[in-house]
Amino acid sequence: MKRSSVFLAILSLAIVIFFSACDKVKPPFKESETDNNDTTATRNFLLEEFTGHECPNCPQGAIVAQQLKALYGNRLILLSIHAGELADPGTGQFALNLECPTGNELFTFFQVSAYPTGMVSRSGWSSTQNLAVLDKDSWGARIESLKNLTPLISVEISNAYDTTTRTVNSTIECDALQAMSGTYKIAAYLSEDSIVTAQLTENDPNYPSNIIPDYVDRHVLRGALNSTWGDTLATGNNPKNTQFLKNYSMVLNSAWNAKHCYVIAFVYDASNYEIVQVEEKKVR
Secondary structure (H helix, E strand, C coil): CCCHHHHHHHHHHHHHHHHHHHHHHHHCCHHHHHHHHHHHCCCCCEEEEEEEECCCCCHHHHHHHHHHHHHHHHHHHEEEEEECCCHHHHHHHHHHCCCCHHHHHHHHHHCCCCCCEHHHHCCEEEEEEEECCCHHHHHHHHHHHHHCCCCCCEEEEEEEEECCCCEEEEEEEEECCCCCCCHHCCCCCCCCEEEEEEEEECCCCCCCCEEEEEEEEEECCCEEECCCCCCEECCCCEEEEEEEEEEEEEEEECCHHHHHHHEEEEECCCCCCCCCCCCEEEEC
């Protein structure tokens, strides 16, 4: 009887373990795995913030940008564009030049007239009306209006950096996630993070002189790998799963810290300049 009891106990335990194990490999395990893959196909956003080191209100714009970055994570890519009169290099503490031809061209084309302002994926522009450039307090609402849109295309960046020549070679692969109709262009920019320089401010008790001597400029646009407006990626009708491949290179200025540099690649609709997908990848 004792042996029978022990045998029955072992048999009962084995049955429990068997069915428990079976439960672990049944759906929704596979369904959950598929869901995780689906969440990677999201539309990201590029926040292009127009700023300048002699703009006393601009540190507040940078704070809003970082708050939004904390909220949206990897879906939001930041780019700080130093352009216009308040970004022009001056003397003394303000001699560092953070402007570049690409930033100046964007500043002029999108008719930026105030700081701090910015564009969320350049949404809102048309040939007859420019609603793309927004005050800092409107950036979040514009992101919210776009965040549930189904992504049209994916962007993947692979960078190779030559330390001797200071050349970054960037390979960008794009895959159509839906059928695409029309003309789409691709642009690749280079940004540098964590540049320490002087910045004007106001009403900050920590800086009674209204100058922050060691201000950290984030995500600064340094230039374009393939021009301000990029080049054509797709025209006409392209079915879902069509793949596109682009290769670009750029020699980094000797003053730039390659370890803090990123390639930002984005695809935009040539008819209205709206960015439909964007990614970034460290140079090294």
